[in-house]
Amino acid sequence: MYFIRVERWQHSAFDFLPSPTSTPSSTPKMKKKVLLMGASGSGKTSMRSLIFSNNPASLTARLGATIDVEQNHVRFLGDLVLNLWDCGGQDAFMDSYLTTQKSTIFQQVGVMIYVFDVETREVGKDLEYYRDCLAGLQQFSPDAAIFLLVHKMDLVREPRQPTFDKKKQDLQEASGDADISVFGTSIYDESLYKAWSNIVHTLIPNASILSRHLATFAAACNATEVVLFERTTFLVIATSSSNAASVSETSSGIVELDSKRYERTSELIKAFKHSCSRIREEFRSLELELYDFTAVLDEMTRNTYVMIIVHDPTIEVAALKLNIRLARRKFEELQSDSLVSA
Template identity: 35%
Template sequence: MYNHKENLLKKLLLMGQQKAGKSSMHKVIFACAPPKDLMQIGVTTNVSQIQIKFMGNLKIHLLDIPGQPQLLKQYLTEFKETIFSNVEVLVYLFDVEMEGQSFTSEMNTFRSTLTNLSEYSPSSKVFILINKFDKIKESDKKMVFERKYKRIIQEAEGLNIEVKDVFATCIWDETLYKAWSQIVQNLLPERDIIRKSLKSLCNKCSCDEIVLFEKQSYLVIDFEDLSEKKDILKYERISNIIKQFKLSCKTAAIDIKTIMVKSKKFHVIIEEFTQNTFILLLFTDEKVYPAAIKHNLKYVQKLFKSNLGSDTDQLKLLL
């Protein structure tokens, strides 16, 4: 079972200047909102607090902080202790099109944010999302990302805070899922147990690859790939595709339980696994039958029902 501390809310700050795409982003990920429906979303004028249940016992307390300069100044000074205390993760968004004096001003705000975080939550993790990358020409993306990345990392130097990663994102493709999958993975307790359990199940089912997705958001919780490629981006792409398919099914009042894909080279099964997850299994061995895989999954699910703990507790039964 999760211990008492792990059962508390995990505080996640979502920050950045206005119109960087903060509200649109968390609505796409956690509220399953289609990106096209968010084109005219209004400006956030108050701290938006959302509690998200994730993987059973884990609860994420997401605070979407308004980015208007006057409001942001108050949060960074008058209310800094309230905002920055007990933060587990900070997600900071930059608008990729912001340049010149506006970008310099944003750098000052970013440094003030990290300074407050290092004072009130020094053990927190920071993820940087350079957003709206769909507005940059394909030929310029690498150059723009490297230039922004270098400036952002330089600004964070000398502060007692860990910048875990920097991502180029947009709400229209799998880059968003890649970033947020890694963010939520850093909030999960006992992730090593999840990884070992997936490896065990992968071996027992004679699969080449296995991926665990959170049920509502379809974010990747973890995966096991017996090949040498270890291409996490393909799973994020699958995540995005399945989520769009799920939204289409929801419109038609159809609930997804199982998806099977067959080709000359491989079989894929995507199945509802635990109460809070879906699982994907890929196998290439012609001697392995899909019916056998599904039988094994049904047996595991029946085994899980005898355990009243969290999803992680249930996965331990596979070890």
């Protein structure tokens, strides 16, 4: 009976949208400039190493201070290239960015990420530099998205929320009318993945289309939820349900969902991938069959992984993996078409 449902999805579930005309091999590369700024020692390079180089937090202490601007081209989703500018935060460099290099630094920025050390004693100077950077961004890249990270939250004593709330309020006041997003982060827990997943989501063209098709795919699998991850970073690209959803209604009843489920999955899988690399093995897929749910994590496209969560005990893992195989070609086309149409 379940195989019949799979066949019905294969032939009709995606027919309501026109098929993309492009192929993955013909997709032009698209660049997005990401500006990473903040005071020296605030943790910019460490978080970049953890997110994009698959290094564990324990190795970030070996990283030295960034001198001037360090540019990296990070391939994301295959044909989307993040032009990451890691800007040294020493006073001399910051003064240069805001005077002689101002147009170079702040032109054509897609996203600015400003990192604040939660325990810094130079709050006034930090905010002054931030306001100057904000003015430069508004002059040369007024449409850029702005993310503020209150970093090293692991150093704050519990309860941490009041400290973060106070910092967030100060940053909102310093930002004036600018549209900002503020996150509390640490390289030692899942909070960093939550922030960066939100950041890269703004850079993915037509991410809502991927979410809509994931919802169709979830219905075909009778899944509680389906999540699409970028292959290298394991940041969340799209989900079949709203990120804010705390419950899901399935055929087996109402299921409560952990609000930190996405970023925790990213953190755990990245740690598992690192363990695999240490024994010279390549991570390929993961299957979990527990008493209350089943999870399958497998390749969806050349650049993505998909995770399917089901709470229906009658659904076999083999059926979920068959659905993934049937969906691969369609999601390759969707990803390619999304970048072409941007």
